[in-house]
Amino acid sequence: MRIVSPISAGPSSQAKILDGKTVRDQIKSEIRPRVERLRSHAGRAPGLAVVLVGNDPASESYVRSKTLTAAELGIHSEQITRPAEITTEALLAIVQELNGREEIDAILVQLPLPAHIDTQRVLGAVLPEKDVDGFHPFNVGLLTMGRPGLKPCTPAGVIRMLKHYGIAMAGKHAVVAGRSDIVGKPMSLLLLQENATVTICHSKTPDLAAVCRTADILVAAIGRPALLNANHIRPGAVVVDVGVNRIDSRTEAERIFSPERLAVFDKNGSLLVGDVNPVDMARLASAYTPVPGGVGPLTIAMLMSNTIEAAERRTGVA
């Protein structure tokens, strides 16, 4: 049997929970003194601008959390909200204006944008030095080359989480299920940079379960509720579940949840689930990120970390 990580719990012992809130709090505590230092040396707070188009409730909720977290850390933030009917040209003009403002260090355009907007043009218009999502082709290029630069927040948070819990990546087989530009692709590159052997698979991979079962570290980022189950998890693997899916059908909930969580479903009428079946994950993994409370809390913390990094670079205060 292969030993998969320093956490050597087998499938029959208690799986270690990788708690995102603990790591988030540590990231925040590292940011606070950096904000103070920037204030005293550059005479201003770091500045983040978030552009929100339309009124998708999930996007509105994310943006609200970003604004609140920025305020809590003393980061200046602005929210620019425009109706879903905005044109690509008008959105480009907003980005250009933010690019030109000295006191704005960080620009984030909340995704997804409405279908008629040319998303790639908009993301490509953000100055790379202010691109705290790491979505600009220049930053994607740096990431691919393993050079320093702003890195996408969710995958960077996953690496931070694994390091926090002492989970070795070098020489391990990491399987990333999902190939999105936001998570799957950058996740694979970051794991490669940590010297993992990386396999990317996705919804069109024949026998996805067989590929996932070869993982020492399995990262699920496909975006389908509880798609991965006991067939996909090698006993003792470390499982990172990046998915966030809301379940509001009781039949679906019965398929997925333990009796205790079903009671919560019945109380609230819905529940969040990741891309991995939570019962199977807790039973088989040696360590795993729960949903909610695993990867979720890290994304915004990493956004704040990228914002202070961009501000330090732009002002020369480090």
Ligand code: GUN
């Ligand atoms: N929508 C969902 N996740 C993200 C993210 O990480 N960045 C942006 N800009 N939009 C998102």
